[in-house]
Amino acid sequence: xxxxxxxxxxxxxxxxxxxxxxxxxxxxxxxxxxxxxxxxxxxxxxxxxxxxxxxxxxxxxxxxxxxxxxxxxxxxxxxxxxxxxxxxxxxxxxxxxxxxxxxxxxxxxxxxxxxxxxxxxxxxxxxxxxxxxxxxxxxxxxxxxxxxxxxxxxxxxxxxxxxxxxxxxxxxxxxxxxxxxxxxx
Amino acid sequence: xxxxxxxxxxxxxxxxxxxxxxxxxxxxxxxxxxxxxxxxxxxxxxxxxxxxxxxxxxxxxxxxxxxxxxxxxxxxxxxxxxxxxxxxxxxxxxxxxxxxxxxxxxxxxxxxxxxxxxxxxxxxxxxxxxxxxxxxxxxxxxxxxxxxxxxxxxxxxxxxxxxxxxxxxxxxxxxxxxxxxxxxx
Numbered sequence: 118x119x120x121x122x123x124x125x126x127x128x129x130x131x132x133x134x135x136x137x138x139x140x141x142x143x144x145x146x147x148x149x150x151x152x153x154x155x156x157x158x159x160x161x162x163x164x165x166x167x168x169x170x171x172x173x174x175x176x177x178x179x180x181x182x183x184x185x186x187x188x189x190x191x192x193x194x195x196x197x198x199x200x201x202x203x204x205x206x207x208x209x210x211x212x213x214x215x216x217x218x219x220x221x222x223x224x225x226x227x228x229x230x231x232x233x234x235x236x237x238x239x240x241x242x243x244x245x246x247x248x249x250x251x252x253x254x255x256x257x258x259x260x261x262x263x264x265x266x267x268x269x270x271x272x273x274x275x276x277x278x279x280x281x282x283x284x285x286x287x288x289x290x291x292x293x294x295x296x297x298x299x300x301x302x
Numbered sequence: 303x304x305x306x307x308x309x310x311x312x313x314x315x316x317x318x319x320x321x322x323x324x325x326x327x328x329x330x331x332x333x334x335x336x337x338x339x340x341x342x343x344x345x346x347x348x349x350x351x352x353x354x355x356x357x358x359x360x361x362x363x364x365x366x367x368x369x370x371x372x373x374x375x376x377x378x379x380x381x382x383x384x385x386x387x388x389x390x391x392x393x394x395x396x397x398x399x400x401x402x403x404x405x406x407x408x409x410x411x412x413x414x415x416x417x418x419x420x421x422x423x424x425x426x427x428x429x430x431x432x433x434x435x436x437x438x439x440x441x442x443x444x445x446x447x448x449x450x451x452x453x454x455x456x457x458x459x460x461x462x463x464x465x466x467x468x469x470x471x472x473x474x475x476x477x478x479x480x481x482x483x484x485x486x487x
Contacts, residue, residue, distance in 0.1 A: 130463050134462065194474075284472025300464050
């Protein structure tokens with residue numbers, strides 16, 4: 118049994134800033150979809166803003182735009198093969214949840230599902246779509262973050278192109294070199 | 303002696319998509335400056351577009367905006383203490399290059415310097431400043447990428463907040479699970 122706890126949306130940087138591949142899930146027209154996504158960044162702590170690029174070539178693009186909501190789920194290396202398979206088929210052709218046997222649970226603030234096989238789940242709502250027409254870039258507000266209580270140092274997956282991934286490695290602290298006002302988040 | 307080679311700007315994702323901390327260098331008013339930055343993402347292969355958030359509270363913000371140019375330099379863990387020190391002082395107060403003994407070399411397309419202690423250097427020019435007023439978000443075009451020929455699997459640093467870093471770990475391939483048209487970049 119996985120145990121979960123919530124952390125404040127302002128802590129989104131702990132999960133997204135190191136740059137892992139995430140699984141972006143949407144719900145629209147009575148159906149769920151999920152895509153693999155690595156083009157995202159943090160924009161602001163409060164409100165907790167992030168941006169992500171979802172190309173109009175992806176089936177998720179219209180689903181995200183119409184529903185205005187999604188979840189971002191951060192998988193570990195245990196799920197890597199599924200992560201790759203999700204990224205190499207389209208929700209236009211099949212129900213990825215059924216075809217790839219992906220578990221899902223209801224979210225609290227959005228209709229898109231949470232993926233409990235992932236270490237962390239972020240519930241998000243579109244905050245600003247001004248850059249969608251030009252760049253397919255969505256600015257999202259993180260409404261809630263749910264995290265598994267263990268392991269403490271999950272092995273996330275980071276895409277480096279051409280079918281290759283970097284797995285996240287050991288953690289080190291340099292807290293002693295920081296100004297106190299630079300710490301906290 | 304470090305040996306260098308250039309890779310196409312469209313390969314920027316290999317360095318930025320996994321989410322490392324970068325050193326963003328600028329040149330304006332006859333002076334160089336450098337900041338530590340982790341809020342960036344990839345937007346497009348061709349033209350090679352990336353976005354990055356440089357807060358107006360950073361001395362580099364005005365320098366980037368006025369000059370329209372910068373370099374992004376990707377450090378390895380060998381430079382971690384310097385990376386943290388760069389992020390905990392301001393170019394408004396001191397010359398970071400002198401104070402922290404940071405090497406620099408001329409770039410080819412921009413006036414901002416390259417940092418040869420870093421594994422890779424990206425020369426960038428502002429492509430679109432439409433999101434600067436609202437989010438301090440700059441959209442940049444990558445003009446050139448210079449990379450050290452070794453090591454093949456550098457240990458980059460990824461910030462996870464509160465003074466802690468994740469070091470990039472081992473690389474794995476899942477090329478066999480990709481559709482051929484999803485590979486290449």
